[in-house]
Amino acid sequence: MSQVIKVGMADLKASKEPINLITSGLGSCVGICIFDANSKIGGLAHIMLPSSKGVRQSDNKAKFADTAVNVLIADMIKLGAKRGKMTAKIAGGSQMFNFKGTSDVMRIGERNIEASKQALMEANIPILSEDCGGNFGRTIILDTKSGNLLIRTIQHGEKII
Amino acid sequence: MDFNELSELQLDALREIGNIGAGNAATALSQLIQRKIDMEVPRVKVLPIKDIPDAVGGPELLVAGVYLRVESTAPSNILFVLPVANAKKIVNSLMGKEFDADIDDMGHSALMEIGNILAGSYLNALAMFTSLSFMPSVPSLSIDMAGAILSEVIINLGEVADYALIIETKFKEDETDVSGYFFLLPEPQSLQTILATLGVSS
Numbered sequence: 304m305s306q307v308i309k310v311g312m313a314d315l316k317a318s319k320e321p322i323n324l325i326t327s328g329l330g331s332c333v334g335i336c337i338f339d340a341n342s343k344i345g346g347l348a349h350i351m352l353p354s355s356k357g358v359r360q361s362d363n364k365a366k367f368a369d370t371a372v373n374v375l376i377a378d379m380i381k382l383g384a385k386r387g388k389m390t391a392k393i394a395g396g397s398q399m400f401n402f403k404g405t406s407d408v409m410r411i412g413e414r415n416i417e418a419s420k421q422a423l424m425e426a427n428i429p430i431l432s433e434d435c436g437g438n439f440g441r442t443i444i445l446d447t448k449s450g451n452l453l454i455r456t457i458q459h460g461e462k463i464i
Numbered sequence: 465m466d467f468n469e470l471s472e473l474q475l476d477a478l479r480e481i482g483n484i485g486a487g488n489a490a491t492a493l494s495q496l497i498q499r500k501i502d503m504e505v506p507r508v509k510v511l512p513i514k515d516i517p518d519a520v521g522g523p524e525l526l527v528a529g530v531y532l533r534v535e536s537t538a539p540s541n542i543l544f545v546l547p548v549a550n551a552k553k554i555v556n557s558l559m560g561k562e563f564d565a566d567i568d569d570m571g572h573s574a575l576m577e578i579g580n581i582l583a584g585s586y587l588n589a590l591a592m593f594t595s596l597s598f599m600p601s602v603p604s605l606s607i608d609m610a611g612a613i614l615s616e617v618i619i620n621l622g623e624v625a626d627y628a629l630i631i632e633t634k635f636k637e638d639e640t641d642v643s644g645y646f647f648l649l650p651e652p653q654s655l656q657t658i659l660a661t662l663g664v665s666s
Contacts, residue, residue, distance in 0.1 A: 311514040312523075312615055328523030328611015331619055351513075351619055399616040400531050400604040411619050440612025442524055457526055457608055 307444070310334075313366035315348035317378040320447040327442045329395035331412035333368065333419045333435070334443045336392045337375055337428060338450040339384035345447040346375040346384075352411070353418030368418035372426050391423050392452045392464055394434045394443050401438070412436065432464040470629075475508050477662045478631060481593050482506030485586040486633035486646060492585040493635060496578065497557045504634040510627050516614050519632070520545055520645055523611025527551075528567075530579025531606070531617055534587065535599040538654035542583045542600065543617050546644025548607060551575060567607070576603040582646060590648075594661040621651055629655060 310316045310326040318324055320343035326334050329349065337346040348371040352358070355367040364370040380386060396416035416435045423430055434441070434454050442455040451463050470478075486506050494501040509519075517523035528551035534540040546554070548567070555571040558578075567575070580603050587598040606613050618628055631648040650658060659665045 312517065312611070313514055328517055328609040328615065330609075330612030330614075330616045332615050351615065397612070399529075399606045399608060399613055402533070402601060402604055411616075438606070440609035442609065 344384040
C-alpha cells in the first residue's frame with residue numbers, strides 16, 4: 304500500500320511519487336488537482352468558497368479557489384515541478400441539500416466549480432477532465448505515478464478520470 | 465464577534481440553552497418512537513472548520529443529515545446527523561419494519577419529520593429563553609458522506625471565519641443504538657444577539 308497524505312477541508316498539499324494525495328467527503332467544496340507528469344509531482348487543494356475578495360478573514364489561502372491555485376503551484380515548484388508541464392483535474396461542487404426557491408447564494412457548488420476553472424485558466428493550466436455537480440459526496444485520490452484521479456462515491460460507484 | 469473570544473460565563477450560558485433545548489428535543493423524540501432517550505450534557509465547542517467532520521466520526525462515514533435554516537433576528541442553522549444504521553433503526557421503529565430494510569421514500573419523509581419535530585421543540589425552548597422568535601425552514605435531507613454534508617452546512621453559514629461555534633448534543637437509547645448528533649450553528653453575527661438577550665454580552 305502506497306503512502307498517502309490527507310488533505311483536509313480548506314487545506315492544500317503537494318507531494319512527489321510514490322506519495323499520493325487524498326481528500327475525503329467533498330460536497331459543495333471542489334478538489335483541485337494539479338499534476339506534472341514529467342517530475343511526477345502532484346498537488347491537491349480542497350477549496351470551500353469561490354473568492355477571497357470581500358472576505359474579512361481570508362488568511363487561509365487554501366479555503367478559496369482564487370487564492371489556492373497559485374499557492375498550490377508554488378508548493379509544487381518548490382518540490383521541483385515545472386509550471387509549463389502542469390495539467391489539472393477537478394471534482395466536487397455538488398449540492399447536498401435542496402431547498403425550494405434556492406437563491407444564487409445557495410448554489411455555492413456551481414460557483415466553486417466556475418471559480419476553480421477560472422483560476423486554472425488564469426494560471427494557464429489546462430483542465431484534462433472533471434467530475435463535478437450532482438447531489439452526492441466524493442472522496443478523491445490523486446495517483447502521483449500516473450496522474451489518475453480516483454473518485455469514490457457512496458451511491459454512484461467509483462471511477463477514474 | 466470572534467468565537468475565540470467567548471468567556472467562560474458566555475460559554476456556560478450557551479451550554480444552558482443547549483441543555484434546555486436539547487432536553488425538549490429528546491423528550492419529543494422519546495414520545496415519537498416510544499422509547500426512553502438519554503441525552504448527554506451538551507457540549508459547546510468552537511472548532512476549526514476542518515475538524516468538524518471528525519467530530520461525527522470522520523468525513524467518509526455514511527450518515528443521514530436533516531438540515532433546517534432558521535430565520536430570526538439571530539439567524540441560525542440546525543443539523544441533525546446520525547449514522548445511517550441508526551437512522552434505519554429509528555425509521556423502522558416508527559414504521560414497524562424489519563431492521564435491515566433500506567430507507568425508502570416514506571422513510572425519508574419520516575426522517576425529515578423527525579428533524580422537524582426536534583428542531584421545533586429545541587427552538588421553542590430557545591425562544592422562551594431569549595424572547596427572540598425563530599422560524600425554521602422546511603427540512604432538507606441528505607444521506608451521504610459526513611464530510612460532504614457538514615461542509616455544505618458550514619459554507620451556508622455565510623462562513624467567513626475559520627472557526628464555527630457548535631452546540632452539540634448526543635442522543636442515546638439503551639437497547640437499540642439510535643444515537644445521533646444535534647447541532648445548533650448560529651451565524652457569526654447571531655451570537656452577539658443571543659448573548660445580549662441572555663444578559664451576558666461582552
